[in-house]
Amino acid sequence: MFARKIHVEYExxxxxxxxxxxxxxxxxxxxxTNATVFDNTLPLADGLMEIGTPVPLDELxxxxxxxxxxxxxxxxxxxxxxxxxxxxx
Numbered sequence: 899m900f901a902r903k904i905h906v907e908y909e910x911x912x913x914x915x916x917x918x919x920x921x922x923x924x925x926x927x928x929x930x931t932n933a934t935v936f937d938n939t940l941p942l943a944d945g946l947m948e949i950g951t952p953v954p955l956d957e958l959x960x961x962x963x964x965x966x967x968x969x970x971x972x973x974x975x976x977x978x979x980x981x982x983x984x985x986x987x
Contacts, residue, residue: 901948901950901951902948902949902950902951902953902982903942903946903947903948903949903982903983904946904947904948904949904955904980904981904982904983905945905946905979905980905981905983906922906945906946906947906962906978906979906980907945907978907979907981908966908972908976908977908978908979909976909977909979910972910973910975910976910977914979915945916944916945916946917944917945917962917966917971917972917978918944918971919941919942919943919944921966921969921971922939922941922947923941924965924969924971925939925961925962925965925966926939926940926941926947935950935952935953935954935957936953936958936961938950938952938953939953939958955980955982958980959978959980962978962980963978966978
């Protein structure tokens with residue numbers, strides 16, 4: 899179900915920082931978007947999540963960025979960065 903790992907960071911004032919586990923958990927537990935595709939997200943640690951195959955990264959980024967700004971987790975001028983890790987073979 900959670901076949902993909904992604905790093906979730908934000909960039910502000912030239913610094914790139916991992917998003918706190920608390921923030922990721924808040925997003926994953928709250929279905930504010932009414933988009934069931936985001937139910938396939940599992941926070942693991944600061945800056946790290948597992949997501950399901952059908953979760954579109956660009957839509958996830960937009961939804962998370964909106965949520966984090968509304969909760970005042972990130973400043974309005976910060977950018978959210980989602981990077982999918984390459985599985986080890």
